[in-house]
Amino acid sequence: xxxxxxxxxxxxxxxxxxxxxxxxxxxxxxxxxxxxxxxxxxxxxxxxxxxxxxxxxxxxxxxxxxxxxxxxxxxxxxxxxxxxxxxxxxxxxxxxxxxxxxxxxxxxxxxxxxxxxxxxxxxxxxxxxxxxxxxxxxxxxxxxxxxxxxxxxxxxxxxxxxxxxxxxxxxxxxxxxxxxxxxxxxxxxxxxxxxxxxxxxxxxxxxxxxxxxxxxxxxxxxxxxxxxxxxxxxxxxxxxxxxxxxxxxxxxxxxxxxxxxxxxxxxxxxxxxxxxxxxxxxxxxxxxxxxxxxxxxxxxxxxxxxxxxxxxxxxxxxxxxxxxxxxxxxxxxxxxxxxxxxxxxxxxxxxxxxxxxxxxxxxxxxxxxxxxxxxxxxxxxxxxxxxxxxxxxxxxxxxxxxxxxxxxxxxxxxxxxxxxxxxxxxxxxxxxxxxxxxxxxxxxxxxxxxxxxxxxxxxxxxxxxxxxxxxxxxxxxxxxxxxxx
Amino acid sequence: xxxxxxxxxxxxxxxxxxxxxxxxxxxxxxxxxxxxxxxxxxxxxxxxxxxxxxxxxxxxxxxxxxxxxxxxxxxxxxxxxxxxxxxxxxxxxxxxxxxxxxxxxxxxxxxxxxxxxxxxxxxxxxxxxxxxxxxxxxxxxxxxxxxxxxxxxxxxxxxxxxxxxxxxxxxxxxxxxxxxxxxxxxxxxxxxxxxxxxxxxxxxxxxxxxxxxxxxxxxxxxxxxxxxxxxxxxxxxxxxxxxxxxxxxxxxxxxxxxxxxxxxxxxxxxxxxxxxxxxxxxxxxxxxxxxxxxxxxxxxxxxxxxxxxxxxxxxxxxxxxxxxxxxxxxxxxxxxxxxxxxxxxxxxxxxxxxxxxxxxxxxxxxxxxxxxxxxxxxxxxxxxxxxxxxxxxxxxxxxxxxxxxxxxxxxxxxxxxxxxxxxxxxxxxxxxxxxxxxxxxxxxxxxxxxxxxxxxxxxxxxxxxxxxxxxxxxxxxxxxxxxxx
Numbered sequence: 001x002x003x004x005x006x007x008x009x010x011x012x013x014x015x016x017x018x019x020x021x022x023x024x025x026x027x028x029x030x031x032x033x034x035x036x037x038x039x040x041x042x043x044x045x046x047x048x049x050x051x052x053x054x055x056x057x058x059x060x061x062x063x064x065x066x067x068x069x070x071x072x073x074x075x076x077x078x079x080x081x082x083x084x085x086x087x088x089x090x091x092x093x094x095x096x097x098x099x100x101x102x103x104x105x106x107x108x109x110x111x112x113x114x115x116x117x118x119x120x121x122x123x124x125x126x127x128x129x130x131x132x133x134x135x136x137x138x139x140x141x142x143x144x145x146x147x148x149x150x151x152x153x154x155x156x157x158x159x160x161x162x163x164x165x166x167x168x169x170x171x172x173x174x175x176x177x178x179x180x181x182x183x184x185x186x187x188x189x190x191x192x193x194x195x196x197x198x199x200x201x202x203x204x205x206x207x208x209x210x211x212x213x214x215x216x217x218x219x220x221x222x223x224x225x226x227x228x229x230x231x232x233x234x235x236x237x238x239x240x241x242x243x244x245x246x247x248x249x250x251x252x253x254x255x256x257x258x259x260x261x262x263x264x265x266x267x268x269x270x271x272x273x274x275x276x277x278x279x280x281x282x283x284x285x286x287x288x289x290x291x292x293x294x295x296x297x298x299x300x301x302x303x304x305x306x307x308x309x310x311x312x313x314x315x316x317x318x319x320x321x322x323x324x325x326x327x328x329x330x331x332x333x334x335x336x337x338x339x340x341x342x343x344x345x346x347x348x349x350x351x352x353x354x355x356x357x358x359x360x361x362x363x364x365x366x367x368x369x370x371x372x373x374x375x376x377x378x379x380x381x382x383x384x385x386x387x388x389x390x391x392x393x394x395x396x397x398x399x400x401x402x403x404x405x406x407x408x409x410x411x412x413x414x415x416x417x418x419x420x421x422x423x424x425x426x427x428x429x430x431x432x433x434x435x436x437x438x439x440x441x442x443x444x445x446x447x448x449x450x451x452x453x454x455x456x457x458x459x460x461x462x463x464x465x466x467x468x469x470x471x472x473x474x475x476x477x478x479x480x481x482x483x484x485x
Numbered sequence: 486x487x488x489x490x491x492x493x494x495x496x497x498x499x500x501x502x503x504x505x506x507x508x509x510x511x512x513x514x515x516x517x518x519x520x521x522x523x524x525x526x527x528x529x530x531x532x533x534x535x536x537x538x539x540x541x542x543x544x545x546x547x548x549x550x551x552x553x554x555x556x557x558x559x560x561x562x563x564x565x566x567x568x569x570x571x572x573x574x575x576x577x578x579x580x581x582x583x584x585x586x587x588x589x590x591x592x593x594x595x596x597x598x599x600x601x602x603x604x605x606x607x608x609x610x611x612x613x614x615x616x617x618x619x620x621x622x623x624x625x626x627x628x629x630x631x632x633x634x635x636x637x638x639x640x641x642x643x644x645x646x647x648x649x650x651x652x653x654x655x656x657x658x659x660x661x662x663x664x665x666x667x668x669x670x671x672x673x674x675x676x677x678x679x680x681x682x683x684x685x686x687x688x689x690x691x692x693x694x695x696x697x698x699x700x701x702x703x704x705x706x707x708x709x710x711x712x713x714x715x716x717x718x719x720x721x722x723x724x725x726x727x728x729x730x731x732x733x734x735x736x737x738x739x740x741x742x743x744x745x746x747x748x749x750x751x752x753x754x755x756x757x758x759x760x761x762x763x764x765x766x767x768x769x770x771x772x773x774x775x776x777x778x779x780x781x782x783x784x785x786x787x788x789x790x791x792x793x794x795x796x797x798x799x800x801x802x803x804x805x806x807x808x809x810x811x812x813x814x815x816x817x818x819x820x821x822x823x824x825x826x827x828x829x830x831x832x833x834x835x836x837x838x839x840x841x842x843x844x845x846x847x848x849x850x851x852x853x854x855x856x857x858x859x860x861x862x863x864x865x866x867x868x869x870x871x872x873x874x875x876x877x878x879x880x881x882x883x884x885x886x887x888x889x890x891x892x893x894x895x896x897x898x899x900x901x902x903x904x905x906x907x908x909x910x911x912x913x914x915x916x917x918x919x920x921x922x923x924x925x926x927x928x929x930x931x932x933x934x935x936x937x938x939x940x941x942x943x944x945x946x947x948x949x950x951x952x953x954x955x956x957x958x959x960x961x962x963x964x965x966x967x968x969x970x
Contacts, residue, residue: 168800315653
């Protein structure tokens with residue numbers, strides 16, 4: 001593991017301060033133009049030099065006819081060019097002294113035939129000039145901090161803490177929207193493509209050292225450097241969790257992976273074993289991949305697997321209990337001391353079994369502070385799983401029904417939400433244990449959105465919450481076994 | 486099974502044309518007032534008679550001091566009263582000649598102790614007057630057609646085709662929003678509570694005969710009349726699919742169920758066996774429950790388990806392939822005839838393995854019509870699983886970047902969506918095979934929303950799509966085994 005971030009060969013790619021850009025023109029519909037559009041519209045903090053054989057200006061920027069004419073040696077070159085001209089262009093960049101490249105162009109190894117030779121040649125050129133490169137056949141980098149985005153879709157949402165290394169470009173560029181809807185985001189994401197030079201191993205080493213990254217996600221169709229991957233991941237995982245989605249383990253997944261990136265996938269058990277050895281958490285779907293990242297990055301270390309469920313609705317509570325139980329979590333009964341301490345905050349119809357079920361709508365301060373704090377003060381309870389139902393719009397309509405003006409109703413709802421979130425923030429500051437929410441409503445609703453912003457993961461089904469808690473417990477047990485507490 | 490809908494004891498409850506309402510007042514914050522508010526704000530098509538000992542008017546309606554004073558014998562009485570006065574009120578209703586009741590009030594069997602005796606007494610009163618009742622300790626009925634809604638939350642969205650029978654009131658009232666977000670809805674939903682009289686068996690028999698209901702969902706904590714349930718479900722399931730979420734099978738689920746509704750749950754294997762015997766599809770989470778209902782209600786009968794995946798993004802395609810494979814679906818290669826027939830519609834970089842991967846943005850008519858039609862004309866392919874990515878907002882921003890005005894860009898995007906949806910509708914009309922979509926974007930986006938309205942289920946992860954397809958194939962195999970094709 002490179003402990004010094006800047007020693008990573010990826011550092012000056014992901015954090016390039018100046019970029020030569022090959023393949024954009026003033027025709028807006030080409031992939032090159034679209035990607036340059038991404039960079040320019042994202043407030044990228046560096047300088048961009050379009051290179052074009054004929055145009056004097058591209059998208060309002062001065063264009064240069066070739067690498068030799070560039071006014072400085074940029075940190076990075078990005079190429080979206082027809083396959084056959086990539087090598088010569090890289091040669092020119094090498095002569096100029098450019099040391100890093102993202103080759104977006106496809107038609108190399110993944111295309112078979114001549115493409116294999118072209119990729120070999122490309123790598124030789126890179127070696128000749130000491131160029132380190134991502135790709136070919138990739139989407140390169142999305143750095144949510146510097147706003148360098150060499151992918152076709154626009155960044156969405158705030159920078160986050162997930163560092164993604166992906167053998168699919170789609171799972172970089174098409175996830176901006178997905179993550180932003182959950183209030184999550186990448187620190188940076190890297191689409192590695194054919195991995196002619198830099199590969200997944202380099203990426204996880206980079207993210208291990210990256211201060212913006214709290215958790216590392218990997219999308220895998222097939223790992224090239226198996227032994228190096230295991231060694232690197234094994235070092236990193238106790239310090240920074242790694243979650244992997246591997247799709248090459250099933251028959252159809254293996255064929256699809258081969259056809260997509262030419263990856264040679266291995267049997268599922270082989271990868272399963274490698275992940276276990278390396279302390280890598282395994283996800284089986286994209287939903288799980290990011291759910292697990294979310295929980296691992298936000299939740300403090302649990303003392304054990306004992307979950308207490310807090311709800312005011314019986315069905316959601318029972319479903320959550322069932323989901324926890326089926327996923328290896330435990331739901332102990334409450335001690336008589338805890339039951340006693342809860343009494344002042346519970347209606348007489350409430351159940352103090354586990355789930356703690358208030359049975360109806362309640363004092364917000366009790367629900368968001370007094371009850372969960374009391375529960376979390378019980379040493380035998382390790383996690384709080386709390387049901388969240390704050391239907392803003394309905395609350396507002398009811399208030400209008402009750403005679404309030406639209407404006408007053410909105411104010412009252414906003415006030416309740418603000419107060420609820422403030423209470424929850426206080427709770428979080430006094431409780432050092434993992435708190436997880438679940439809801440069947442949209443996580444776009446204001447209250448949930450703000451709880452998420454506080455660092456409380458809120459899942460849209462208790463099944464997802466239970467699986468995420470299991471993974472967090474598994475992760476800390478792995479750490480304990482490795483004596484890395 | 487009651488083949489005549491009107492013979493069901495539930496018919497005149499779910500479709501009551503007149504309702505006596507006990508428990509609402511002019512204090513807006515009580516549960517009774519909230520529920521009466523639901524009924525009144527939903528354009529309920531029937532007549533409501535509030536009954537209140539003192540008020541002359543409740544929420545603008547003439548109130549009656551007791552049942553005897555009601556101007557007619559209503560179809561139904563709904564009671565949200567303190568436990569201790571429920572029985573006397575039901576007695577009064579019985580004397581008036583009312584034959585059906587929803588008892589929302591709790592404090593009966595589920596409370597233990599005296600509640601058990603109170604429930605017994607309630608049932609005796611009902612028997613004495615020939616009253617059939619839902620509850621106590623329930624939320625009653627939400628009929629999305631007549632807009633009778635005896636639950637606290639307001640209806641959302643359009644009437645749908647899912648008939649829900651639920652041992653949790655929350656899973657009736659709190660699901661209006663969930664389903665509406667997916668473009669789904671209940672035909673009617675029934676919260677059965679303690680099932681003192683009418684129970685889950687009565688509900689599934691009602692839904693079997695209900696013409697608005699295409700699929701029956703059940704939320705179960707414990708079944709009271711096991712043998713009758715199996716017999717009824719076994720008769721119904723080949724005609725109308727039944728999907729059950731049973732949460733009492735795990736240790737914690739069992740305890741939670743007991744504490745919630747006093748249900749005596751049985752071991753998971755027992756229920757698993759009963760469901761299999763009865764042809765009931767099992768879900769393990771609420772997400773699965775409604776996903777399976779969605780697929781079963783919309784997809785035509787598949788000929789087998791062969792899925793072809795269509796994508797323009799490799800990672801989502803490979804993930805979908807892996808998900809299908811892990812869930813028992815098959816991904817055969819394409820015949821050379823089909824590969825040949827696809828040629829005119831594919832870019833040269835495309836893969837005609839399975840997934841069919843176009844690799845980049847494409848002619849919309851090809852993606853939504855020519856390619857899927859060609860695939861579905863292949864006799865060896867049974868399902869189409871198609872990746873959907875129509876980022877409206879980004880499309881619009883790109884057009885504005887390319888020089889279009891905001892207005893023109895919006896028009897152009899709307900035009901593309903309209904054309905795409907029209908094309909897909911044509912496709913659906915010529916292809917008699919199941920078509921399933923998946924996307925990682927919000928299903929609130931216009932394009933997906935409209936495809937869903939056409940009856941195409943669109944899941945937010947291919948894992949969910951694969952599980953739903955598996956369930957559909959399992960269902961039709963069960964039908965075939967039972968010779969009920």
